[in-house]
Amino acid sequence: MxxxxxxxxxxxxxxxxxxxxxxxxxxxxxxxxxxxxxxxxxxxxxxxxxxxxxxxxxxxxxxxxxxxxxxxxxxxxxxxxxxxxxxxxxxxxxxxxxxxxxxxxxxxxxxSFAVTMNKAQGQTLQVAGVHLENPCFSHGQLYVACSRVSNAWNLHIFAPDGKTYNIVYILN
Known part of the structure; x- marks a missing residue:
């Protein structure tokens, strides 16, 4: 070092x-x-x-x-x-x-052993882990986090009780 x-x-x-x-x-x-x-x-x-x-x-x-x-x-x-x-x-x-x-x-x-969802936007990763102890707090962030890997088997999500909140805005 x-x-x-x-x-x-x-x-x-x-x-x-x-x-x-x-x-x-x-x-x-x-x-x-x-x-x-x-x-x-x-x-x-x-x-x-x-x-x-x-x-x-x-x-x-x-x-x-x-x-x-x-x-x-x-x-x-x-x-x-x-x-x-x-x-x-x-x-x-x-x-x-x-x-x-x-x-x-x-x-x-x-x-940089980890990146935020915003910094991961636009990247393709071989393996991704998403830590959701705190819910996603902005529209589209959960989608960005989950769509960084091309194979669902390489996406690992930690969410207490297996639940989180996703914020989605619906336009009329």
Missing amino acids: KEYSSMDTIMDTKLSTSYHVEILNSLELSGVLSHKLQLKLNVPVMLMRNLDAPRLCNGTQLRIVKLGQNILGATILTGVGKGNSVIIPRIPIIPTDLPFQFKRVQFPVKL
Whole structure:
């Protein structure tokens, strides 16, 4: 396993003494990659930014094949570039919803052992498991989850008491 730490810096040099690096490292913000990223070879990850559309888009699933210092080697598992080898660099991310600007440089990936129904839309999977402990909460989501596999024997559903609610809108 290899651990990658982000490089966090304040954009305004006048504020650099007010916000220490440890504080910046501790920030966990929506849309901003984590400070620490732990990866192993062959682990599945999901790309969190558009890098090279249409092959490398937000939501593309990859398998890590090389762990470098500033690059990751990966194989695309889903989408247009399925089966292609790619290199993923560290990229800068500058959040805009803070009272100060800082830059975090990190790999734009997250571990991806599971995906949401929305992220699975448009994908074809060999095997899928659907966890329905909480009912589907939006029109069409149950259909999306169940229609990702081409063989019904490869669809596994967990629903307490064997029941769930499906929301369907009927237009008049």
